[in-house]
Amino acid sequence: MAKVTPELIRKLRELSGAGMMDCKHALEEADGDVEKAFTVLREKGIAKAAKRAGRATGQGVVEAYLHKTSEDYPPQVGVLVEVNCETDFVAKGQDFRKLARELALQVAATGPRWVTRDDIPDEILVQERNLYERKAEQDGKPEQAIPKIVEGQVEKFIQEHVLMEQAYFREPKRVIKDLIAESISKLQENITVRRFARFNVREE
């Protein structure tokens, strides 16, 4: 029989939210396989964690913004944004809420697709790069200049579609990540944008 180590028990507890003894028994039954043990727990109706019901990932706030183009017409664009911080003290403060509000307005105004540049799927970057390359070739640009042209256009694509890299709509010379860096410095806590959603009735 495989050895059920405290490390395995800890892993399964994090995964399942179940108690220590339940986890130990499930791991014994599953021969030390954490995935199998999780299934065992679920089947026994002990595992508390479904995919969505989850553990705390820190403090923060959810902010919403609905954009109306005229008084008698209902909002056609809506934004939801979640901003996280480290303590409820900061989460409850005016400055933090104000930042979340600005970020919601930013998303409404500019329609970014991702939070950070790391969130862009590789295949999209490859596709964009290929497109710019072929365009530069068709435009008859000198071969040695093409890599630089392409990188410039990829960077432009990122600045357009990634929230953190976008120009702040109120002051286009500032970038959103700098806006957040200022709040971090002021509030003395790490602040992250966890996710956003933007619905537009007019878009597919």
Add this chain to the structure above:
Amino acid sequence: MAKVTPELIRKLRELSGAGMMDCKHALEEADGDVEKAFTVLREKGIAKAAKRAGRATGQGVVEAYLHKTSEDYPPQVGVLVEVNCETDFVAKGQDFRKLARELALQVAATGPRWVTRDDIPDEILVQERNLYERKAEQDGKPEQAIPKIVEGQVEKFIQEHVLMEQAYFREPKRVIKDLIAESISKLQENITVRRFARFNVREE
């Protein structure tokens, strides 16, 4: 050379939003391959449609709801919902807005995962079904009773996680799709929930 039919041109126009002659030329260049022709259009900078910028898909409204558990604490749950209808006349009306509001509150209260039962990925249904089957076996249920038990539990899973099938939080005897059916009947227009998002700071 492949024949460029009106059908192909129509398809490419829908895909790209480009003009008829541009589409015809692109299809000729791509030997009648719509995908290739779309790339040709994009490369030439003619295709107007990016993935997100899109054509109208009807009328509607975006509604938001932020849930506060206490006055001095910022919202920890936020919901965005898009509800569509056929005409702006209905979209502008009080009844339609009220329905969208109720749906946002419903999503906040119950946290559904999908809009309709058709939106549940097949692998999730298979996984749930297997789980219920094994559970019934372990519980020593008679073999011929198991299919019926399993189907009942799958139906319960759907009623819990699918917005349209959920019990309405204000009147648990009514189901959300009946609530919408009543609005359809009253407003004499088709009404659909296009999408929703629900963020909870406390959840993974």
